[in-house]
């Protein structure tokens with residue numbers, strides 16, 4: 001059935017003949033960028049755009065991402081920027097109404113049309129529309145001019161208003177520009193610990209002039225909500241119920257009498273259209289699944305608005321999917337207790353009634369300037385997500401709401417997007433104008449994206465309950481009640497009613513990390529009561545967020561959190577030499593050069609300082625100490641070679657640490673915590689700098705992305721060492737939805753690759769249940785390897801399993817290999833593995849072979865000019881073992897010549913003076 005939403009079509013009183021509408025896309029108009037602060041600057045501009053991009057294109061400024069331009073370009077952020085159109089000559093003079101429609105203005109804009117002031121805006125995330133019908137008749141010079149104020153100055157002015165809200169010291173996460181929480185602008189534009197602070201300004205989204213006839217409307221936004229009958233947010237839907245499809249449109253203009261809404265639904269990828277449907281409940285729809293779970297079936301829903309004479313006056317098509325996705329935060333049931341699950345509450349996602357293991361990472365804005373982010377860039381990034389065996393991204397708040405094309409790609413590729421409202425690492429004002437502004441933002445964005453089957457979840461903001469309320473409690477415990485109440489005013493009482501009125505299909509939590517809800521009551525306007533610290537001992541609640549920069553803890557599993565789901569964890573590493581070359585002068589290419597150090601924003605400056613050496617050096621030191629503590633570190637006479645090898649070693653540590661945590665969380669699927677998700681921090685970079693990313697700014701994979709790809713495979717074999725007790729276990733873990741039967745091999749070697757006589761079972765057959773793990777070895781490491789020198793003991797573990805993917809009847813083989821070393825690699829008796837690399841033109845594959853020893857962390861590297869990923873990398877080889885490796889090219893400016901520049905190294909190369 002189709003129900004009309006609250007904003008659906010209502011018949012208007014005037015009846016007359018529908019007429020044409022004219023929509024002028026303002027990207028097709030010539031624009032000029034000027035500044036009232038600098039009379040000499042006047043450059044051609046684009047729309048959509050941001051001032052930095054147009055200034056760079058005109059060579060007024062250099063590449064914002066180069067060197068220390070982050071600091072040098074602050075004058076741009078402190079200035080006003082005016083976008084002025086050329087005279088618009090194509091406007092009709094006989095329209096009934098004329099509108100300006102902006103899908104996004106960043107952020108404080110004063111808009112003039114024909115020299116007359118139209119309006120001012122103050123929210124980057126709202127769609128604005130203004131009726132300019134009365135201006136047009138008296139207009140001689142039809143120019144549009146948009147004057148953007150300086151967000152940092154306006155944020156300061158807002159903070160300084162009389163009676164403005166304040167918070168205890170330290171509650172605002174202060175990176176560079178202060179006072180970001182007072183304005184509705186991308187929060188990381190003011191700086192973050194993985195990015196620069198440009199505070200850009202400009203018309204960052206498309207804009208239009210819409211002209212309407214008397215019986216004509218323009219659809220500016222559309223809501224489609226697809227859910228099971230009776231479903232409500234956070235309730236587990238009954239999969240036996242019919243689907244409900246609720247659609248409504250937001251429009252400009254007025255409807256003629258007798259208008260109605262009709263719809264048609266067709267399978268999006270099918271050539272045979274099923275035509276107009278009268279009754280959606282009769283359709284036997286096919287379900288949409290995330291990648292690895294089943295097909296991504298999409299349908300086109302076309303909504304036609306017809307007048308009394310049955311002629312269509314407006315039409316909109318949205319591609320939708322039929323799926324339920326819910327965040328299950330319900331109490332652990334008796335059934336679950338009987339299975340050995342610890343009491344407390346669930347915290348995991350269920351799709352179409354199936355729980356699943358969420359594997360993925362956190363997405364940040366892929367560029368400091370959204371106006372330069374193209375569909376092609378996101379497609380390449382998402383291809384890496386899918387190639388990396390990830391099925392969910394947490395689209396971190398404090399960036400921007402994702403563009404439609406990003407959700408469209410995720411719909412097609414089966415990537416679940418945990419989405420968030422754009423608040424984070426601060427508490428926010430709750431005065432009425434601020435709340436009213438947020439309401440408009442939430443209404444627009446929630447309606448805009450709800451139809452995408454990839455939309456998995458809404459969170460209110462980043463690290464609010466676990467960090468912000470915690471910080472208040474630390475610095476001003478007597479004021480916690482006040483600030484917690486304000487937190488609820490915004491993140492529960494303001495956001496929830498709007499979201500739940502528009503969507504019954506998507507779950508919500510006020511904070512990305514939280515202990516979940518305590519109770520739900522849908523007879524209240526706002527049904528959620530949060531649990532906070534209302535915890536019962538030895539019960540487990542909520543999701544976890546874990547950072548520990550003391551690298552002596554990194555492989556001590558008891559320092560990792562026990563929770564139901566891990567939504568953030570990580571450690572930073574250097575980008576590759578190839579990426580550094582894009583961003584710094586050759587003379588700065590050494591580890592602690594001032595430019596490289598100052599591009600490390602961990603730890604942040606905490607203000608507009610350009611000499612953040614003290615904090616940045618701490619972050620540099622953390623990477624250095626971690627590398628030295630756990631691996632042999634390079635000491636090469638060639639400075640560039642040494643720099644490159646050091647960058648790479650920090651990446652190995654990062655990947656090793658994440659892999660250890662991911663395996664720990666995945667083992668948790670078989671333990672009382674019933675852990676069902678691992679999303680590491682962070683998927684990708686927005687510039688070239690030391691960060692937590694697994695994918696560098698241009699798309700190049702760091703060691704992390706390869707290692708995550710390996711360890712996110714459906715079936716893995718995983719060692720686990722308790723460094724205190726010496727308890728050593730090996731597990732087979734599967735996130736397939738049916739049980740598997742597996743054969744496991746365990747073989748002990750020394751570094752030369754000679755087999756050691758260590759008496760653990762060599763070959764074992766086990767079965768592993770659905771989304772579960774089976775322990776295949778339990779021993780004590782001291783006893784097991786006694787008589788051998790730990791620095792010369794390594795264990796190769798392989799599993800070969802028969803099983804099938806979810807929603808598939810085909811049995812297939814899943815294989816995985818893992819390695820364990822009894823001592824840290826910095827102590828290991830590494831030997832020269834004699835690695836050989838060759839390339840076959842006929843098969844377009846590389847072959848790598850170790851000949852004289854075990855090769856740890858084998859790494860294929862490729863030169864600048866191309867972006868590609870190898871099918872496997874950062875793996876281990878035993879002597880005599882050959883690995884054939886294909887690759888996927890994402891972009892190439894070398895005409896294929898990159899193949900000749902591919903090199904191979906392993907950890908042993910850190911111990912020799914030559915090479916990179």
Ligand SMILES: *[C@@H]1O[C@H](CO)[C@@H](O)[C@H](O)[C@H]1NC(C)=O
Pocket residue numbers: 019020021022092094095096211212213
């Ligand atoms: C304005 O009038 C012209 C000429 O009569 C007609 O072609 C056009 O469709 C009209 N435009 C609108 C918006 O009514």
Ligand SMILES: *[C@@H]1O[C@H](CO)[C@@H](O)[C@H](O)[C@H]1NC(C)=O
Pocket residue numbers: 138139140
């Ligand atoms: C437009 O031009 C006319 C005649 O030149 C003038 O009288 C009128 O004031 C102008 N209108 C505006 C808004 O500038």
Ligand SMILES: *[C@@H]1O[C@H](CO)[C@@H](O)[C@H](O)[C@H]1NC(C)=O
Pocket residue numbers: 036037080108109110147148149150
């Ligand atoms: C700068 O922009 C702000 C916000 O639009 C506006 O209030 C102010 O008047 C502008 N200043 C100048 C000099 O244009």
Ligand SMILES: *[C@@H]1O[C@H](CO)[C@@H](O)[C@H](O)[C@H]1NC(C)=O
Pocket residue numbers: 078152153156178608
């Ligand atoms: C905003 O205020 C901070 C101090 O709170 C100051 O450092 C900064 O320069 C101010 N920014 C502007 C644009 O006035």
Ligand SMILES: *[C@@H]1O[C@H](CO)[C@@H](O)[C@H](O)[C@H]1NC(C)=O
Pocket residue numbers: 266267268269270271273300317319
């Ligand atoms: C569904 O919509 C998409 C995008 O609007 C379009 O490319 C595709 O051809 C449509 N498919 C059908 C079957 O209408």
Ligand SMILES: *[C@@H]1O[C@H](CO)[C@@H](O)[C@H](O)[C@H]1NC(C)=O
Pocket residue numbers: 278279281282
């Ligand atoms: C729609 O389907 C329902 C349930 O099958 C049926 O009772 C109803 O008559 C149908 N309505 C139309 C207009 O076909």
Ligand SMILES: *[C@@H]1O[C@H](CO)[C@@H](O)[C@H](O)[C@H]1NC(C)=O
Pocket residue numbers: 269296297298412
């Ligand atoms: C749609 O069809 C194209 C071409 O047959 C295919 O490549 C693509 O994977 C299909 N997409 C979906 C979502 O089924």
